[in-house]
Amino acid sequence: MPKFTLNGQEVEAKPGQTIIQAAADHGMEIPHYCYHPDLPIDGNCRMCLVEVEKMPKLTPACTTLVNDGMVVRSENERVKEAVRGVLEFLLINHPVDCPVCDQAGECRLQDYYMVYGLHTSEIPLGMKVRKRKVIDLGPMVVLDQERCVLCSRCIRFFEYVTETGEMQFFGRGDHVAIGTFEDRPLDNPYSGNVVDICPVGALTSRDFRFKCRVWFLHATDSVCGGCSTGCTVRIDHRDGTIFRLLPRRNVEVNRSWLCDEGRLSFHKLSDGERITRPLVKGRDGVQAPVTWEEAARSIDSRLKEIRDTNGAASILGFASPSATNEALFLFKRYLDGLGATQFDFRLDSEDKKLADEEDQILRHFDKHPNSMGAIKLGLMSEQVGGIEGAINAARAGRLKAGVVIYFKPLVERPGDAEAEGRVLALLDELEYSVLLTSHKADWQDSASVVLPVAAWSEEEGTYTNFEGRVQLAGKAIEVEGNALPVWEVFAMLLHASGAESPWMSAEDVFATMADSVSVFSGITLDQTRLPGVVVG
Amino acid sequence: MIEFSEEGKRRYQTILSHYPDKRAALLPVLTLAQREFGWISQEVAEYIGKLMSYPPSDVLSVATFYTMLHKKPAGKHHIDICKNVSCWLMGVYPCIDEIKRQLGVEKREVTADGKFSWDVTECLGSCGTAPAMQVGDRYYENLTPARVAEIIEKLRND
Numbered sequence: 001m002p003k004f005t006l007n008g009q010e011v012e013a014k015p016g017q018t019i020i021q022a023a024a025d026h027g028m029e030i031p032h033y034c035y036h037p038d039l040p041i042d043g044n045c046r047m048c049l050v051e052v053e054k055m056p057k058l059t060p061a062c063t064t065l066v067n068d069g070m071v072v073r074s075e076n077e078r079v080k081e082a083v084r085g086v087l088e089f090l091l092i093n094h095p096v097d098c099p100v101c102d103q104a105g106e107c108r109l110q111d112y113y114m115v116y117g118l119h120t121s122e123i124p125l126g127m128k129v130r131k132r133k134v135i136d137l138g139p140m141v142v143l144d145q146e147r148c149v150l151c152s153r154c155i156r157f158f159e160y161v162t163e164t165g166e167m168q169f170f171g172r173g174d175h176v177a178i179g180t181f182e183d184r185p186l187d188n189p190y191s192g193n194v195v196d197i198c199p200v201g202a203l204t205s206r207d208f209r210f211k212c213r214v215w216f217l218h219a220t221d222s223v224c225g226g227c228s229t230g231c232t233v234r235i236d237h238r239d240g241t242i243f244r245l246l247p248r249r250n251v252e253v254n255r256s257w258l259c260d261e262g263r264l265s266f267h268k269l270s271d272g273e274r275i276t277r278p279l280v281k282g283r284d285g286v287q288a289p290v291t292w293e294e295a296a297r298s299i300d301s302r303l304k305e306i307r308d309t310n311g312a313a314s315i316l317g318f319a320s321p322s323a324t325n326e327a328l329f330l331f332k333r334y335l336d337g338l339g340a341t342q343f344d345f346r347l348d349s350e351d352k353k354l355a356d357e358e359d360q361i362l363r364h365f366d367k368h369p370n371s372m373g374a375i376k377l378g379l380m381s382e383q384v385g386g387i388e389g390a391i392n393a394a395r396a397g398r399l400k401a402g403v404v405i406y407f408k409p410l411v412e413r414p415g416d417a418e419a420e421g422r423v424l425a426l427l428d429e430l431e432y433s434v435l436l437t438s439h440k441a442d443w444q445d446s447a448s449v450v451l452p453v454a455a456w457s458e459e460e461g462t463y464t465n466f467e468g469r470v471q472l473a474g475k476a477i478e479v480e481g482n483a484l485p486v487w488e489v490f491a492m493l494l495h496a497s498g499a500e501s502p503w504m505s506a507e508d509v510f511a512t513m514a515d516s517v518s519v520f521s522g523i524t525l526d527q528t529r530l531p532g533v534v535v536g
Numbered sequence: 537m538i539e540f541s542e543e544g545k546r547r548y549q550t551i552l553s554h555y556p557d558k559r560a561a562l563l564p565v566l567t568l569a570q571r572e573f574g575w576i577s578q579e580v581a582e583y584i585g586k587l588m589s590y591p592p593s594d595v596l597s598v599a600t601f602y603t604m605l606h607k608k609p610a611g612k613h614h615i616d617i618c619k620n621v622s623c624w625l626m627g628v629y630p631c632i633d634e635i636k637r638q639l640g641v642e643k644r645e646v647t648a649d650g651k652f653s654w655d656v657t658e659c660l661g662s663c664g665t666a667p668a669m670q671v672g673d674r675y676y677e678n679l680t681p682a683r684v685a686e687i688i689e690k691l692r693n694d
Contacts, residue, residue, distance in 0.1 A: 165591030170600045181593040182578050 004070035019061035019072055020048055030074050031083060031112050033090075033199045034151035035062035038255040040160055045151050046086045047112070050074040058082050083116045091121065093129045093174060095146045103201030105214040109149065129174050138185030140192040140260055141203050145177040148202035154178060154194035161257065162190050162361065178202070190361060192263045196246060197256065207264060208244045217243055220476035221529070223463050225322060225456035226262035226411040228366040230465030232530060233258060235266070235457055235476040242266045242457060242476065252531040253469065259362050265410035266457065272408075273440040275452035276481020287450060292482065296489075296496040299434055299449055303338055304497075306401040306432060312339030316390055316402035318426065319345040319379045321368035323405050324461025325470065326509040327486030328370070328377050329517065334490045335403060337499055342399065345374040346386035347419045364466055367409045369456075373464035376519045376535065387422045394429035401432040404447075405486060408439055410456060436486055452483035459485035460506040462528050464535065471532035472525060538583055544572045548587075558588055562598055566605055575606035603657075611646045611653035613691045616670045619656040622663035627680075631667055632656065634681035638688045651692065 001012050006023055013022035018041070020030050033045040041062055048061040053071035058079065061072075073079060091109065098104045131145035155167045155178065166180050166188060180186060186194075195205040217236040224231040224245065232250035236243050245266055247258035278295035279287035290298070307315060317335040319328050332343065358365040374380060384390050393399045406423050409416055420443065427433045427446040435447035438455035460475045479485070484492075487509050495501035503509045507525045514520045519535045527533045540548055547568055555561045565584060566576060573580050576599040578592070585592040599605045606614070615635060619628055636642070639652050646653045662668035665677035669684075676687055 165594060168591075168593035168597035170597055172601045172603075179593075181581070181591070181596055 002066050002068040002070075004066050004068070004072060006072050007075050008073075013066040017066050019050060019052075019064050019066055019070075022066050023061065023072075023074070028074070030061045031108075031116065032062060033108060033149050034153060036153050036156075036197055036256070037249070038161075038257070039153060039156045039197070042152055042156060045090075045149065047083060047090075049079060049082045049086070051076060051079050080116060083112075084119065087112055087117045088119055088121075090149045091117070092123050093131075093146065094149075095128070096121075097147070101144075101147065101201040102204045102209050103147075103198075107201055108199035131175075131177050135179065135183055136185070137180060137183070137203075138187060138191060138206075140206055140263075141186055141195055142206050142209060143179065144202050144204070145179065147200050148178055149200055150176055150178065151199060152178075153197045153199070154203060157190075157194055157197060158188070161193075162188055164188055166191075167194070189260050189359070189363065190257060192260045193247070193257050196258075205244065212238060212243050218476075220457075220474045221248060222457060222473040222476060223369065223465075223471045224258065224262040224265065225369045225463070225473075226259070226265040226367065227364040228321075228368055228371050228466040229253065229362050229364045230369055230463055230469065230471055230532075231258050231262055231362060232471060232532070233262070235474075237457075237476050240477045242269070248530065250531045253465070253471075254362055257362060261363070261411045268408065268410045268412070269455050269457065271439075274438060274480040274483070275440050275444075275450060276483065277452060278482070279450040281448045287445065287447075292484070292492060293496075295449060295451065296492045300493055300496040302432055302448075303401055303403075303434075307338055307340075310400045313341055314398065314400040315340040315342065316384070316394070316399045316404075316430070317343045317379070318387070318390060318402055318404040319343065319374050320405035320407050321345050321347070321366075321371040321374050322407035322409070322456070323370060323374075323486050324459065324473075324506070325370065325373040325377065325464060325513065325520075326461045326506045327405070327490070328374055328379060329513040330487045330490035330494065330503075330509060331403070331405065332377055332379060334493050334497070334499075337494065337497060342384050342390075342393075343379045343381055344384035344386055344390060345371070345379050347422065348387065348415060366466065367411045367413055369465070370463045372466055372468055373462075373470075376464060376468070377517060387419075387426060391422065391425050391429055394426060399430060401434075402426065402430045403434045403436070405436045405453075407437065407455065436489060438483065451489055452481060453489060454479040454483055454485040458483075459487075461485070461487070462506075462510060462525070465532075467534065468536070469532045469534045470520070470523065470528045472528040538573065538579055540568075540572055544568060559590065562588060562590065562595070563602075566595070566599055566602075570605055574612075575609050608644070609646055609653075612651050613653075613671050613694075615652065615654035616657040616660070617654065618658070618660045618662070618666070618668050620659040620663075622659075623667040626666040628667035630681050631669070631679045631684045634684045635688070638685055652688070 003012050011026050020035055023030050030048045032048040034042045043060050043063040049058040050061045051073040052059050133144045135143040137143050158164050158166045166186055169176050170179055195203045217238050220235045222233050222235045224233045231254035232248040234246045234248050245263050247254055247256055249256045277289040278292055280290045280295055280298055281287050317340055424443040433447045434449040436451045436453045438453055444450050457476045458479045462470050462472050464470050491501045491503050510525045514523050523533055551561050551564045569580050569584055581595040582592040585595045635654050639647050641647050643655045660668050667679040668677045
């Protein structure tokens, strides 16, 4: 472990680390534009110049490896003067259109200007080199060439991460500009990432542009619900509305990236009407609103009645691979209490065949965030054989009642309508069915009881991704109407059935789950924060 | 869809044989492409990209860096005339005016018959024989306006 002195303090670096990386590990940010922890080092922006003792000139911290005994200064006048000079050069042709720029508030040019610059531009406005603005680069990205500092992060992203090479520098001298060949749209499932990594306002998000100033947004740490990769994300929201999803850096899962489908997945939540009150079908066959207590009592007594007449094996628990671990745990606990043995969650046996939506970067063919959680909690049985098996068993009269959790997938794909059709078929075949869902749909009339539940982002809970990594997703926005998180519904049902129900939060449920399910044993909720914890 | 001529393809293979890696041959191949097609259009960039396993953006990026690769149509004879110190002192500007008068077009424009285009350039490395200009592969030195008119006349009948 090389030891070096950073601004008078002796610190340790990992072997092979550059100065900028070692400093970041010790909580010190050296200003930079082109350096990015998940991209190859380029050393072109010269913002990270630092003084290293015995080196004749200032040296870039991003390309200089730490050596044992090195003495590095990044905050003295000589360094500040150099950085100020670099910044002034970068700003020579910058249009300074911050009042109408979407990056304002999270712009590195603004930030560093306030720390290092504070100079008056010596270039008259009329002498600035003009470049092209508002160039349409496809469904995710809008390009403004004037604001660019030519750090090449976007170019390196397409060259080394997606290996498609859509973007490049064109021209030379002070006329260099970034762009795509013939302004072709970025037809790439990861193109949204270049907006995140652009340190200035050159690449802005078509989806988020001009929707909200970033300083009005609140951030909640979460996990993407778009597929079973479970990318670590941040939800930016305001007044109960989600404005954007951004990747949170998680070296173990998604590094700094997020796919476009996942990035836009939150729009699905505002698509369609929500169910706001529990609905129970009366004798007239019409669903009517009831209170939660009435719903819980009626469900519990009806399920027990069916169990006592037809046996516990006639009750089906059909979970959703989009529900949280906590939800699935209490779901199973309640049905176990009734003696039920028939569990499954597989909406379509075709899942594995839809491998075309998968790639080697992030996207996983399984578009549900918690299939692995459902498997670990024992919710998959060959006895039931997926939803098709359940439909057949119900048709044959072996299954009489069912508790079904269903969430519309956040990432659309062909076959969704068929999967929904199979849920309807199952509800139709069952004599008594309880459906927990978030959004309204006409096929839900078939259910005996419809319970409104919180959708993704509206509750705290953990998801288990395809490799068994458990990660915590926070609650960003309030649920609509009287909807409840799924775990609370089952806590209520457990209470109605006379069992113990001491849980006040998802954290309580997690603790109980860790105590009683061996794969989760010994894990605390805190451990499921970044980078998450892999269970066996 | 454009393509190298048979002769061009042969030359392309020869160029490749000079480099350890196909992609390293990009610059000479672009020069060849300019000889074949006259200028590096986006269509040419895309063709070269396919040929050499480069994304078209990389090819255009290199082409836009080098001023001697034309990014818009050039005449059959493209004149590059030096305007650096030696040539300037030895009287290149009257020569430039003569080119303009003879051809009737501004720099980087092409004559109506497609035969000529011209541009001013930085040092051609021919200071000892200034003023100098380059047409295709050939240098013309010790220029005077009269000599420029003569050369253009000769090329016009070429």
